[in-house]
Amino acid sequence: MKGVVFLGDRQAEVREFEDVGPGPGEVRIRLRSSGMCGSDLHSYRQPAAERSNVDIRPGHEPCGEVAELGAGVTEVSLGDRVMIHHYKGCGHCRYCREGYNQLCQNPGPENLYYGGSAHGGHGETMVCPARLCVPLPDELTFDEGAMLACGSSTAWLALEKMAVSGRDTVAIFGQGPVGLAGTMLAVAMGARVIAVDLSDARLAMATKAGAAEVVNPANGDVTERIRALTNGEGADASLEAAGAQATRKAAATSVRVFGRTALVGERGEVTWEATPDIIHRHLTIYGSWTVSIPGMAETARFVVDKKVPLQSMVTGRVAIDDAPAAYERFDKQDTGKMVIAWD
Ligand SMILES: [Zn+2]
Ligand SMILES: [Zn+2]
Structure with missing residues (x-):
């Protein structure tokens, strides 16, 4: 499968990755839209010498369809349209229970950040726990779901x-x-x-x-x-x-x-x-730092009910092969929202 990496010094590259299946409690998401967020520019611009996680696919605004279920998954079904809350968290500390996984009190390997320390949405598929999936209302596009996965909900x-x-x-x-x-x-x-x-x-x-x-x-x-x-x-x-x-x-x-x-x-x-x-x-x-899992669902509901025209913010939709050029453009910070899209 294809995915994007940031090499540092404003260089992005499309690479071939091995397609890994979901473990117990996890799902594989087939990406349909993956937002380019202003905070991605921090890692994109990092000097190559300081850049860690060079082999990790960025993209912390993933939105797509559930394509494969790991053992024991009951939260979602195949084909569900979902947004992904991009912090794994332990799932049981005080803040994870409130859906603020980004505030997880248990540091360690569980504390993954999808699109930072674990593969995110800038690839054809990604794997994450099913409990991070937030249903995307039928009325919303995948691009809108990607925006709601971070920027708009923030x-x-x-x-x-x-x-x-x-x-x-x-x-x-x-x-x-x-x-x-x-x-x-x-x-x-x-x-x-x-x-x-x-x-x-x-x-x-x-x-x-x-x-x-x-x-x-x-x-x-x-x-x-x-x-x-x-x-x-x-x-x-x-x-x-x-x-x-x-x-x-x-x-x-x-x-x-x-x-x-x-x-x-x-x-x-x-x-x-x-x-x-x-x-x-x-x-x-x-x-205020991003949003909780229930907050993401609530924002989506608000956008539907109030007919907020989020899709009109999107000024660039690119295929994954064009992601490096799209980041060059996004880096100038005078565009609307840009997304990597799979139509
Ligand atoms: Zn963001
Ligand atoms: Zn936690």
């Missing part, structure tokens, strides 16, 4: 923590796949969205996705611009999906007194001035 959980509603103006920093999904979901929750990005192409997508206003920080101070759009007060809430120091700072300073902000963009640092930025403004700051 945005949903952060918005849910902030209890975003029709009373809110929400500033969303970064209009890559996570931020753009955040824009669509916040609009579906009834909010007025101010979309922020350095790419005018991405801001145009945000407008199409329902953002009421767009702000490009290249054209002036973003906090001042957002205050100008909110009667001088600031947004009610903000979502930071860019993962940069400057946008984290602005995500806090651009919300009003008693405002709330959620951070999902990973890595790096932030420096806030405790008193003027946070304390004297009564700010609530949330951290």
